[in-house]
């Protein structure tokens with residue numbers, strides 16, 4: 258098996274790009290750390306969080322207490338709910354414009370600041386630089402999401418420095434949630450190193466300058482992480498709510514749909530209707546590239562999470578992966594138009610990044626997986642496999658004839 262040993266409980270293997278270990282009982286580190294969710298004293302952990310944020314509270318409300326990075330999806334509503342309504346903090350919301358916004362994502366972002374009565378700072382890096390970077394990183398790293406990941410992880414930190422707001426509050430830590438890189442009790446915080454090694458695939462803004470002669474200082478400076486002495490002078494730290502709250506994205510999104518007007522939508526490549534509804538590409542070409550490079554796609558992440566929460570059996574998950582992994586990436590034409598490449602050129606670049614450990618070229622331009630890490634490829638999901646995620650809207654959300662106060666204006 259080219260994927261290495263698989264976990265006996267979830268669908269991850271030793272080849273997970275974040276790195277995981279499998280113990281003598283055949284259970285992966287991600288599943289082991291997940292067990293903490295049912296063992297820890299979460300009331301006690303919430304009190305630890307309250308004590309942690311207390312010194313950052315500004316009593317007279319004259320300035321912001323903290324920064325909360327948000328988007329039009331991905332637990333943002335739940336994070337702001339915890340920060341504003343349960344911790345009683347006054348956050349400044351910050352969001353990086355990915356340019357791949359769906360109308361539903363823009364709607365959810367507007368709903369977020371209106372329903373929670375929050376100020377929102379939106380970072381729009383000029384689209385010419387975002388495209389130049391995307392062309393370069395797509396060709397070289399097989400990543401069309403570098404500018405999004407770099408922007409959304411650095412803009413909150415830059416804002417913390419500029420506004421002198423030391424506390425940044427994130428949702429869950431992906432390394433903890435997926436592969437059990439840390440225990441909840443380590444209370445791990447944001448670091449420059451995790452961002453570079455995992456979020457940015459080892460390439461920071463300055464690395465792009467040395468790799469690509471097509472990029473200039475004016476293209477990358479917005480993505481540069483502040484220096485340590487600058488961070489230390491403000492006392493910037495980033496904490497993760499997932500260390501203090503029993504993190505369960507499905508339940509959290511459903512709560513926010515019921516109480517705060519969050520909306521989800523259906524995708525072809527996964528059953529999760531809540532996570533990535535703000536982006537045309539995350540579950541499209543970006544997810545396809547993940548499959549090409551790593552041999553699995555986002556539906557596997559969703560399945561592993563649902564298995565661990567006890568809502569899917571391994572067999573159901575295997576059929577869901579088989580079903581969704583075969584779906585063609587949607588909205589590719591939209592991406593080609595934005596980037597200014599034709600579909601064949603894009604296909605060529607994608608195929609250059611086929612990982613030969615997972616793919617074999619059966620005839621010129623045709624690729625087959627070497628081994629399915631999942632179920633026999635012919636197996637289809639059954640009606641009883643449907644985990645029952647709700648789609649309350651569509652990505653093409655139409656707000657009718659109303660003012661749209663935050664949006665991209667027109668396509669760039």
Ligand SMILES: [Zn+2]
Nearest residue numbers: 264267285288
């Ligand atoms: Zn596992």
